Amino acid sequence: MGGAGALGSRFVEWFRGDGDLVHVVDPAAPAPGLAEGHAPAGGSPAEVAARDAEVLAAADLVLVAVPIPVTPEVIAGLPPLRPDAVLADLTSVKGPALEAMLAAHAGPVAGLHPMFGPDVAGPAGEVVVHSPGRGDVHWLLERLTGWGLRVEPVAAAEHDRLMGLIQALRHTVTAAYGVNLRREGADLDTLLALSSPIYRTELMMVGRLFAQDPGLYHDIITASEANLELLERFHQTLGELITGLRAGDREGFVAEFEAVGEHFATHSEGFLTESRELLAAAKELRAAARDEAQEAAAAGAGVPAAGAGADGAATGEAGDAEDGAAARVDDMAARLAPHRVEIDRIDRELLRLISARAAQARAIGAIKGTAAAYRPEREAQVLRGLVERNPGPLPDNAVRRVFRELMSECLAVERPLTVSYLGPRGTFTEQAAVQHFGGAARPVPAASLEGVLREVEARQADYAVVPVENSTEGSVGRTLDLLTRTPLEAVGEVRLRIEHQLMGRGEVSGVRRVYAHSQALAQCQDFLTRHLPGVERLPVSSNAEAARLVAELAAQGVTDVAALGPESAAAVYGLNVLRPGVQDDPENTTRFLVLGHESPPPSGSDTTSLVVAPPQTDRDGALLGMLKPLAEHGVSMTRLESRPMRGGLWQYLFYLELDGHAQDPQVAAALEALRAGSVFYRLVGSYPRVG
Numbered sequence: 001m002g003g004a005g006a007l008g009s010r011f012v013e014w015f016r017g018d019g020d021l022v023h024v025v026d027p028a029a030p031a032p033g034l035a036e037g038h039a040p041a042g043g044s045p046a047e048v049a050a051r052d053a054e055v056l057a058a059a060d061l062v063l064v065a066v067p068i069p070v071t072p073e074v075i076a077g078l079p080p081l082r083p084d085a086v087l088a089d090l091t092s093v094k095g096p097a098l099e100a101m102l103a104a105h106a107g108p109v110a111g112l113h114p115m116f117g118p119d120v121a122g123p124a125g126e127v128v129v130h131s132p133g134r135g136d137v138h139w140l141l142e143r144l145t146g147w148g149l150r151v152e153p154v155a156a157a158e159h160d161r162l163m164g165l166i167q168a169l170r171h172t173v174t175a176a177y178g179v180n181l182r183r184e185g186a187d188l189d190t191l192l193a194l195s196s197p198i199y200r201t202e203l204m205m206v207g208r209l210f211a212q213d214p215g216l217y218h219d220i221i222t223a224s225e226a227n228l229e230l231l232e233r234f235h236q237t238l239g240e241l242i243t244g245l246r247a248g249d250r251e252g253f254v255a256e257f258e259a260v261g262e263h264f265a266t267h268s269e270g271f272l273t274e275s276r277e278l279l280a281a282a283k284e285l286r287a288a289a290r291d292e293a294q295e296a297a298a299a300g301a302g303v304p305a306a307g308a309g310a311d312g313a314a315t316g317e318a319g320d321a322e323d324g325a326a327a328r329v330d331d332m333a334a335r336l337a338p339h340r341v342e343i344d345r346i347d348r349e350l351l352r353l354i355s356a357r358a359a360q361a362r363a364i365g366a367i368k369g370t371a372a373a374y375r376p377e378r379e380a381q382v383l384r385g386l387v388e389r390n391p392g393p394l395p396d397n398a399v400r401r402v403f404r405e406l407m408s409e410c411l412a413v414e415r416p417l418t419v420s421y422l423g424p425r426g427t428f429t430e431q432a433a434v435q436h437f438g439g440a441a442r443p444v445p446a447a448s449l450e451g452v453l454r455e456v457e458a459r460q461a462d463y464a465v466v467p468v469e470n471s472t473e474g475s476v477g478r479t480l481d482l483l484t485r486t487p488l489e490a491v492g493e494v495r496l497r498i499e500h501q502l503m504g505r506g507e508v509s510g511v512r513r514v515y516a517h518s519q520a521l522a523q524c525q526d527f528l529t530r531h532l533p534g535v536e537r538l539p540v541s542s543n544a545e546a547a548r549l550v551a552e553l554a555a556q557g558v559t560d561v562a563a564l565g566p567e568s569a570a571a572v573y574g575l576n577v578l579r580p581g582v583q584d585d586p587e588n589t590t591r592f593l594v595l596g597h598e599s600p601p602p603s604g605s606d607t608t609s610l611v612v613a614p615p616q617t618d619r620d621g622a623l624l625g626m627l628k629p630l631a632e633h634g635v636s637m638t639r640l641e642s643r644p645m646r647g648g649l650w651q652y653l654f655y656l657e658l659d660g661h662a663q664d665p666q667v668a669a670a671l672e673a674l675r676a677g678s679v680f681y682r683l684v685g686s687y688p689r690v691g
């Protein structure tokens with residue numbers, strides 16, 4: 001209720017940020033079902049509540065954020081809510097609102113008073129007073145604390161008494177000061193010119209009050225008879241002070257001053273330090289705003305001046321325009337400032353949290369050892385969970401990348417994971433290793449696919465990353481062969497978008513020979529045929545090797561050569577990208593398997609890889625017979641590749657990928673049947689599915 005208002009709309013934003021379904025019930029909002037931007041629906045409180053009765057009756061939470069005077073009436077006009085629904089309000093005055101809520105709803109009730117205005121950068125670090133009503137409202141309070149709000153419980157009557165001091169008295173004094181400045185004809189620019197950060201800050205706080213809703217402050221001040229009596233006592237105090245000053249009672253003033261000093265005693269030191277820091281920050285903000293204004297004025301100065309002509313009037317106009325531009329920039333800097341302060345605060349908070357996370361990871365590492373601390377299934381679950389909860393505005397992939405790096409760095413606190421891959425440096429496989437393990441892992445290049453696996457088998461590296469299939473070229477036969485022999489198990493998969501660059505030191509037109517891995521040559525054959533016809537294509541052991549070779553030849557003065565491969569290879573070997581993105585298929589993707597000593601337990605969404613050979617694959621129906629157990633146990637096969645067997649009893653080996661984990665009962669049963677019916681069977685492993 002009142003979700004279209006100044007404060008209500010901020011809470012709408014924050015609940016929606018959590019993924020909640022929020023209905024705004026407000027005469028200033030369009031009618032239900034109409035998108036934002038339509039005309040306000042309008043209507044009396046009764047009409048508004050009646051129009052949205054169904055939504056209100058179904059809600060888990062009805063949050064009232066309407067002007068103070070109409071709050072009790074709006075609450076009284078609510079339709080019956082669900083018995084377990086929470087009824088809460090955000091009103092600055094708690095007594096009447098709580099009374100109305102307790103009368104209107106028999107279920108859980110919470111009085112909330114946000115001690116901040118709608119212009120806060122975010123909820124984190126702000127305070128909300130909670131005046132308890134009835135029932136269990138812990139989920140709502142937990143939501144508030146989850147946003148970083150500090151929730152302070154205070155009974156409604158006590159809240160209203162305290163707000164007399166915090167709000168009614170304070171705002172009245174400020175209002176009186178402002179009213180007086182106006183009546184005295186004070187020129188603000190003159191006052192500001194003489195104001196150091198402390199006086200500027202105080203004047204700003206006065207100006208801030210008058211930039212807000214006068215009705216709201218009137219209603220806060222006049223909320224109770226007690227507030228008005230408080231103001232009258234203040235009036236009397238002010239009168240007495242002035243009488244003493246007039247009478248030259250210096251001692252009386254000093255005595256009062258010292259008594260107040262005593263009253264503040266426990267806080268005086270802290271207040272002095274904190275206000276000093278605040279003023280230092282205010283000074284920095286001001287200096288930054290000035291710099292920005294000057295920079296922008298300097299940048300924009302030439303534009304109006306150039307067209308202004310030579311006469312005085314035109315020059316005057318240019319001057320005005322400059323002043324206007326400077327004022328706008330000043331205004332922009334002022335609007336940016338609170339966001340920058342908030343970002344700085346969030347960064348400090350992030351650093352604290354990241355360090356706490358790293359300390360936890362280190363504790364686990366100390367108990368289990370780094371390699372054992374790496375849990376692929378848990379990482380997959382954590383990343384999936386975070387993506388599901390992603391409130392935006394960051395895209396899912398960005399969330400994955402940020403948390404992947406965070407996990408990588410935390411794991412590396414004890415010792416970085418070592419990952420063996422097909423070298424030399426700069427290959428796509430290295431990119432895949434970094435994509436999977438993050439930047440803190442240590443990639444170790446090996447000279448051949450066998451070598452990559454051997455490093456891990458001999459425990460010289462923790463994990464191996466090997467390519468298994470490419471979206472244009474199909475499977476990597478050599479890897480499939482090796483999978484039949486290695487004792488290593490699959491622990492994960494990586495999908496990497498492959499973008500080939502044409503790299504060299506000369507010109508595209510001068511290229512006579514292109515070196516690359518045979519897969520890269522195949523993936524770019526259209527480009528080569530069309531743009532480099534007649535150019536010799538020379539397959540080498542890897543794309544990075546091609547880049548290294550081209551760099552070596554260039555160093556000897558041979559520049560009519562080029563390589564295909566990842567941008568990282570160009571960077572490693574100091575080549576220029578002559579033509580980016582030359583692969584024929586822009587969606588070209590390669591899938592890699594990550595191998596280690598032990599497959600992880602189920603993550604909830606897994607793939608199982610295996611290699612099998614049915615007996616006598618030349619016999620009709622042998623393949624069908626092999627696959628029957630999968631159908632019988634309702635297991636889907638996502639991939640089937642055949643590999644000719646050299647010199648064996650059987651003719652073909654099959655590489656299979658199945659949906660699910662080998663420990664899933666259905667998959668386990670299907671695998672058992674497959675094993676029983678095969679002359680060769682090797683479970684490569686079950687690992688979390690990507691994407």
Ligand SMILES: NC(=O)C1=CN([C@@H]2O[C@H](COP(=O)(O)OP(=O)(O)OC[C@H]3O[C@@H](n4cnc5c(N)ncnc54)[C@H](O)[C@@H]3O)[C@@H](O)[C@H]2O)C=CC1
Pocket residue numbers: 001002003004005006007008025026027028029044045046048049065066067068070071074090091092093113114115116117118213216
């Ligand atoms: N603005 C502030 O700095 C703070 C405000 N509050 C409290 O928040 C409440 C709202 O204040 P603001 O957002 O500033 O006021 P606002 O005037 O910006 O918003 C009030 C909203 O209530 C709507 N409304 C009026 N009658 C309604 C009805 N019968 N049914 C549904 N919606 C109705 C209005 O159309 C408007 O959109 C007040 O109770 C105030 O005490 C609390 C702390 C700070």
Ligand SMILES: O=C(O)C(=O)Cc1ccc(O)cc1
Pocket residue numbers: 091092114115116117118208209220
């Ligand atoms: O932002 C300001 O200046 C405020 O003082 C905000 C404010 C206004 C009303 C409240 O009940 C609580 C906080």
